[in-house]
Amino acid sequence: MNEFNYALFDEVDMLRDLFGSQRSEFDNDKIDELITEPLPILPLRNIVALPMAVIPLAVGIPRSVKLIEDVMAGNRILGLVAMKDPQIEEPGPGEVHQTGVIAVIHKVVHTDDGSLQVIVQGLERIRIDEWLPPDPYLRARVHRVPEIVEEGVEAEALRQSLLELSAQVAELLPNIPEGAVAFLEQVKDNRQLVYIVAANLRMEIEEEQALLEEDSINEKMRMLINSLMREKEVLIIRKKIAEEASEELNKAQRDYFLRQQLEAIRKELGEGDEQEAETEEYRRKIAEAKLPPEAEKEALRELKRLERMPPQAAEHSVIKTYLDWLLELPWNTLSEDNLDIAHARQVLDEDHYDLQKVKDRILEFLAVRKLVQERGIEEAEGNEGEVPEAMGAILCFVGPPGVGKTSLGKSIARALGREFTRMSLGGMRDEAEIRGHRRTYIGAMPGRIIQAIKRTGTRNPVFMLDEVDKIGMDWRGDPSSALLEVLDPQQNNAFRDYYLDVDFDLSDVIFITTANTLDTIPPPLRDRMEIITLEGYTEYEKLRIAEGYLVPRQRRANGLRRNEIHFSEDALRTIIRDYTREAGVRNLEREIGKVCRKVAVQIAAHEVEQIEITPDHVREFLGRQRFFFDAALRTERPGVATGLAWTPVGGDVLFVEATRMKGKGNLVTTGQLGDVMRESVRIAFSWVQANAEHIGVDPDLFEHSNFHVHVPAGAIPKDGPSAGVTMVTAIVSMLVGRPVRSDLGMTGEITLRGQVLPIGGLKQKVLAAHRAGLKTVILPERNEPDLDELPDDVRQSMTFITVDSIEQVLEAALRNGEEATPESEEDEAVAEPALP
Numbered sequence: 001m002n003e004f005n006y007a008l009f010d011e012v013d014m015l016r017d018l019f020g021s022q023r024s025e026f027d028n029d030k031i032d033e034l035i036t037e038p039l040p041i042l043p044l045r046n047i048v049a050l051p052m053a054v055i056p057l058a059v060g061i062p063r064s065v066k067l068i069e070d071v072m073a074g075n076r077i078l079g080l081v082a083m084k085d086p087q088i089e090e091p092g093p094g095e096v097h098q099t100g101v102i103a104v105i106h107k108v109v110h111t112d113d114g115s116l117q118v119i120v121q122g123l124e125r126i127r128i129d130e131w132l133p134p135d136p137y138l139r140a141r142v143h144r145v146p147e148i149v150e151e152g153v154e155a156e157a158l159r160q161s162l163l164e165l166s167a168q169v170a171e172l173l174p175n176i177p178e179g180a181v182a183f184l185e186q187v188k189d190n191r192q193l194v195y196i197v198a199a200n201l202r203m204e205i206e207e208e209q210a211l212l213e214e215d216s217i218n219e220k221m222r223m224l225i226n227s228l229m230r231e232k233e234v235l236i237i238r239k240k241i242a243e244e245a246s247e248e249l250n251k252a253q254r255d256y257f258l259r260q261q262l263e264a265i266r267k268e269l270g271e272g273d274e275q276e277a278e279t280e281e282y283r284r285k286i287a288e289a290k291l292p293p294e295a296e297k298e299a300l301r302e303l304k305r306l307e308r309m310p311p312q313a314a315e316h317s318v319i320k321t322y323l324d325w326l327l328e329l330p331w332n333t334l335s336e337d338n339l340d341i342a343h344a345r346q347v348l349d350e351d352h353y354d355l356q357k358v359k360d361r362i363l364e365f366l367a368v369r370k371l372v373q374e375r376g377i378e379e380a381e382g383n384e385g386e387v388p389e390a391m392g393a394i395l396c397f398v399g400p401p402g403v404g405k406t407s408l409g410k411s412i413a414r415a416l417g418r419e420f421t422r423m424s425l426g427g428m429r430d431e432a433e434i435r436g437h438r439r440t441y442i443g444a445m446p447g448r449i450i451q452a453i454k455r456t457g458t459r460n461p462v463f464m465l466d467e468v469d470k471i472g473m474d475w476r477g478d479p480s481s482a483l484l485e486v487l488d489p490q491q492n493n494a495f496r497d498y499y500l501d502v503d504f505d506l507s508d509v510i511f512i513t514t515a516n517t518l519d520t521i522p523p524p525l526r527d528r529m530e531i532i533t534l535e536g537y538t539e540y541e542k543l544r545i546a547e548g549y550l551v552p553r554q555r556r557a558n559g560l561r562r563n564e565i566h567f568s569e570d571a572l573r574t575i576i577r578d579y580t581r582e583a584g585v586r587n588l589e590r591e592i593g594k595v596c597r598k599v600a601v602q603i604a605a606h607e608v609e610q611i612e613i614t615p616d617h618v619r620e621f622l623g624r625q626r627f628f629f630d631a632a633l634r635t636e637r638p639g640v641a642t643g644l645a646w647t648p649v650g651g652d653v654l655f656v657e658a659t660r661m662k663g664k665g666n667l668v669t670t671g672q673l674g675d676v677m678r679e680s681v682r683i684a685f686s687w688v689q690a691n692a693e694h695i696g697v698d699p700d701l702f703e704h705s706n707f708h709v710h711v712p713a714g715a716i717p718k719d720g721p722s723a724g725v726t727m728v729t730a731i732v733s734m735l736v737g738r739p740v741r742s743d744l745g746m747t748g749e750i751t752l753r754g755q756v757l758p759i760g761g762l763k764q765k766v767l768a769a770h771r772a773g774l775k776t777v778i779l780p781e782r783n784e785p786d787l788d789e790l791p792d793d794v795r796q797s798m799t800f801i802t803v804d805s806i807e808q809v810l811e812a813a814l815r816n817g818e819e820a821t822p823e824s825e826e827d828e829a830v831a832e833p834a835l836p
Contacts, residue, residue: 041079041138048208049080053199060115067137093131158221165228172235295502339370344415351411396513399534402584405514413462421452426467434482436499446499460508469515536583550589558596574615578625639734643726644747646761651768656730663706671711674719684727722759724750738814745769746778754806758782
């Protein structure tokens with residue numbers, strides 16, 4: 001059935017007046033005569049035809065169009081039955097109801113799309129006796145089913161009740177024409193009254209079909225009375241809601257008003273209350289979650305607010321989100337620890353080469369946790385509520401980039417069998433990132449600590465806080481201060497996120513922080529952590545790491561088999577020396593990966609089947625050499641000395657250059673030197689000037705010359721006192737014309753008295769000298785104990801000269817009996833020990 005177009009019929013109103021008119025043309029005898037022959041049956045979708053009712057139909061299915069055309073060519077009589085399933089396009093005999101009406105077609109109009117607009121009028125009830133073959137449409141043998149019309153007091157009482165309810169409903173409906181109630185009172189036939197009311201009452205298809213199938217008129221009236229009473233109640237409530245809301249109704253409240261009507265109608269009809277079901281679901285989840293008392297109390301309080309709040313309220317979704325966060329957090333979910341020390345040692349050795357001191361400290365940490373956990377009940381007597389110091393230790397891995405700080409945290413998690421989560425603190429400036437936002441703000445969320453705990457699904461993950469030395473601070477707060485509570489074992493068992501506003505226990509979390517330097521970490525935060533230093537790797541260590549870890553990993557990452565590519569030791573050493581210069585191995589792995597990709601292209605193109613990488617292949621695949629051991633080239637002329645420096649990313653080699661020209665005794669420094677380093681230059685120059693005669697320099701030279709000290713590279717800021725001995729050596733070398741040894745580096749702070757003071761970061765500086773190819777290092781005598789921290793291969797391959805005065809430095813650093821060959825007039829002046 002298509003949608004009926006009433007505009008096609010000017011006389012529809014007239015045809016509707018036929019309802020209830022006497023059927024002089026089709027009386028019962030005539031109908032009985034017509035149905036002796038098989039009757040065409042037209043299925044109706046979403047409509048039930050009633051006797052005496054005029055019905056407009058839209059017919060578009062070819063089978064039904066054929067039926068209408070054949071009927072119009074005959075006696076205009078057909079049967080109308082309702083479909084059981086309106087989704088079926090062409091129903092068969094078993095898919096329609098057996099009781100329907102015999103009807104007469106009053107008018108048919110053909111439309112442009114080939115469908116028909118038809119007006120029919122029901123005559124009498126019929127019941128199907130036998131279905132005939134449906135060709136080309138449904139046909140059946142039927143018989144007329146007359147209703148049972150009762151007489152008496154009961155029938156009259158039912159009639160009066162039906163008329164009274166019909167009048168009341170008509171008053172509540174806005175579009176009922178005047179005179180409709182008076183017309184109903186004039187109808188004396190109860191059968192006719194039943195079908196008039198039924199045709200104009202909103203009923204479900206099943207109810208209307210049941211009304212049609214009922215034989216008793218009295219029962220039909222009872223069914224209509226029940227439907228009218230329900231309709232009346234709905235209309236009364238609807239009117240009441242409209243009256244209450246009309247005073248405050250405005251454009252913004254329209255949607256809310258309509259939903260309130262819908263909710264009230266559903267409630268009166270007894271339909272399920274979705275909000276109540278949702279509330280009960282939350283109540284069940286709260287009971288099952290076994291929340292701590294404070295969290296459970298807060299959850300129930302918010303749930304009570306949710307019950308009283310309409311779904312359209314702005315805060316409704318805010319409360320739901322809050323409850324979801326509370327219920328999804330792992331309040332009682334813990335991973336079972338694997339505290340097997342042998343297993344932990346195996347995991348650490350599998351994941352990392354060497355780092356023996358670091359591994360030992362981690363194993364100590366795990367061993368202590370194991371013993372405290374096993375013996376905690378016995379030892380905790382009298383100290384209830386206190387967290388054992390070892391159980392709450394916070395480890396901080398400090399070292400240059402690429403030495404394996406983050407991967408160590410992952411290894412600890414794997415060794416313990418815990419979940420691992422990581423949060424980067426670099427550039428964080430907002431305290432709310434740690435503690436969350438208060439729920440008064442739009443779009444508020446918990447802090448990243450609670451978010452990470454939720455993601456892991458356990459209350460005791462290994463939690464890595466990366467780049468703790470790079471936390472910022474501005475008007476939004478200080479995140480490092482917020483971390484004080486998180487990283488304090490005596491406080492984090494009651495960590496309170498601003499969004500949750502209830503305590504959450506973080507005492508079972510293993511927090512591990514990483515940093516490149518300790519200088520920028522606030523002292524109170526640093527005091528809460530146990531520092532474990534990871535130094536840079538030597539060339540030998542990098543070679544072993546590349547062979548055992550980096551090459552296999554890059555081979556797998558680039559789809560290569562073990563027998564297809566092999567790196568010779570010389571090739572790896574070439575990559576380490578000529579293409580990387582770093583404390584860690586991150587760039588080394590990157591260069592190895594680049595070689596593997598070049599080989600992958602050749603294998604994929606069937607140019608080679610397998611290849612052994614040699615130094616020549618490295619240069620072919622990676623291009624020109626990037627790093628050079630240029631200490632010999634730089635120091636072959638007087639006035640240049642090689643110093644050692646510490647940086648947050650490891651040690652490094654720097655050169656100090658000194659020169660002089662005619663002038664009035666001025667001293668110029670360049671190279672982006674910081675205040676401390678400029679003071680070191682001034683101290684060095686003052687010592688040289690004060691000891692000029694002792695070192696063989698004319699004191700009057702300083703009154704007629706200007707001096708310039710430069711530290712390349714000029715674009716990199718530099719600071720610190722440890723280059724003092726290098727400054728003195730470069731100035732003296734320039735003045736006496738003796739070059740500094742090319743294989744030698746030095747470090748140490750000086751005083752005006754010529755003493756050499758100890759410095760920090762010696763291990764990183766020596767490793768940088770080793771990477772740069774230097775063979776000898778001059779260092780302060782008081783730093784000699786620090787040499788024990790160096791790897792054995794570095795100590796064996798280098799010579800260390802300990803000094804406590806600048807004279808010892810000059811004696812060891814300057815070449816004996818050698819003077820530079822002047823290349824220009826200026827160079828000749830520089831090479832002279834003194835001016836006349």
